[in-house]
Amino acid sequence: MSNSPQPDWDPRSPAVLDDQIVAYDRMRSHCPVAHSDYLHWSLFRHADVLRVLEDHDTFSNVVSLHPSVPNGMDPPEHTAYRALIEPYFATERVRAFEPVCRGVAIDLVDRLPAGGEIELMDEFAQDFALRIQCAFMGWPTELHEPLRRWTRRNHEATLSSDRAATGAVALEFEGFVRRLLDERRQAGDAAPEDATTRLLRERIGDRPLTDGEIVSIVRNWTVGELGTIAASVGILSHYLAAQPGLQSRLRGEPSLLPAAIDEILRIHAPLIANRRIATRVVELGGRRLEAGARLSLIWASANRDEAVFGDPDEFQLDRDPAQNLLYGAGIHVCPGASLARLELRVAMEKLLAHTREIALVPDRPPVRASYPASGFSSLPLWIDRCS
Template sequence: MAAADPASAESAWDWDVRSPEVQSDQLRALIDRYFDDGDVAGYASSFQTIARELTDALPDDADVEFIEGFALDYALRTQQAWLHWPDYTRDALRDWVARNQRTTLAGDRAAIEEVARDFDDTVRRVIADRRAQPGPDDDATSRLLRETIDGEPLSEDLIVSILRNWTVGELGTMAASVGILVGHLARHPDLQESLRNSPEELPAAIDEILRIHSPLVSNRRVTTRPVVLGGRSIAEGERITIFWASANRDETVFGDPDDYRPEANAPHNVLYGRGIHVCPGAGLARLELRVALSALLTGTRRIDLVLGPVDPATYPASGFRTLPVRITR
């Protein structure tokens, strides 16, 4: 999901990858090329291998903390496979996720800025290594290093910004999404069994579960012109917060927002945005989520919540900090 990680909503970074020398439509056209259906489908096999390995590693008839034991590893490894990043980035990014969550929740601005600089240093190291030893021609990172706009190569700052957005936006939301999906199925064993027997229903089910419990709580924007929303006038240039989770649970649109109705609710689901702001990485995210759930349902007989409360994430993050489940093969 190529949007800013909600846990990073107050970070020191400017999540907009615009550059003064590049028009936004040129940049969007460039980025969209990395998420076309053909490119995305080519990663299915590697994602399936990762999902099966992580599923096989889960203990049989035993309790496991699912976020650390599967969801975060899956997000890190699939991102690494997509960008073809070296192994050292996995530990660096895992450490970044933990530090970023701590500093964001603490509101420590200096620490937030230090985490941001450290993350950019990791990305710059990847870029330097890739320039010194190019990867496969179809590797997303190598392709990005060869891109030009109006015949000019992309600046390193712009490349860092794009890779930062792709990476940060993917890790937090992917780990949160996988946890939300498994938590929902553990609470609804009948649906879990139905999807185990009818895997063709997984894509619609995933979108609907993530409508009910959104992995993205909010995002920030600046109005570009005066607008009236919900009867309230908002002037040009105002800073606003958009609550995706609220939009996807609007009773005037969905009725009881907790009702699981994948077919009826699909036309109104704004999980991946709409119009010109639709998430370019929606296809990649859907593939990753479908592969993860398919492996988990195929490789287990039951996934149950462990007795006792789960530990939900704290705003601005979503999902679960911890999710104890019992795996039965």
């Protein structure tokens, strides 16, 4: 007989998927540590999530059968790989990337119609994420459409929990990266000096990185970039379209954008959850979790916890940034946070600077994305673009 607890909720029910943020708010208030067959143990409170993030001895990141470098590692193994990748997101490298990022954003805004209805996800957000990621990695434009299709299949495979489908999309992505690595090896000294080429020269201890390790690193970067950056641009644009007063203020005071972006994405998270596994028996929220229990940390709830933020929907520019779990916390805090902040700031700066107004479209509501995605799969907006 199974010892698994009875489900407290169904994260794939229509009531939850119709509006994930509202559903998670309800769970946080009446069942903050909840079990389900799909997500196992879900944590909805800020304090519980932060406890897990800070206790990597009790809560392991090694949650998959497949290696994940360095996200799916614990110390001391994680420490060496983390030290290897952090320089890729150093301040000077991020700053040097800003002109490229700005150029992509301006080009995409210029391609929008002068006025009228647009589909923001298709016409701006997804293209921005694709082009920025390829530019950062030094990948050719020919990869844009294959990566767009791969992102869609990867989302579908994750949602289905079909191991065969998940394995197939993983092999497809591995094929992309291995071809790029082979091309750089063949080019020798003529290979472009970009992030992909630099990874070929990295060493861990006394040996070079294997191709499998490089594929894993790049896959972590790419999945995070393509999914969360596109979702973030959609969430930010929708929020400002619904808040014309704030939109006008940020258009006139772009220096407020960094704080405003972090606060909007606290209110509506671009990333729903991450996973951990308990290494020992532990109690969370009055529930006993056995060793080996799988956990889902629900960012989209923890960052709206009334115990920390008061009214979770109240927009405040002066929040304590240390409380915002947008980019995680502890030893696994997102190494690319500074790059993501740059990209989102530039995207919204250019979208606001090159428009007079961004508005919701009456009678054309957006279509919300389904777990594991967040934000919107379709976002009709009306724009008045500057000439």
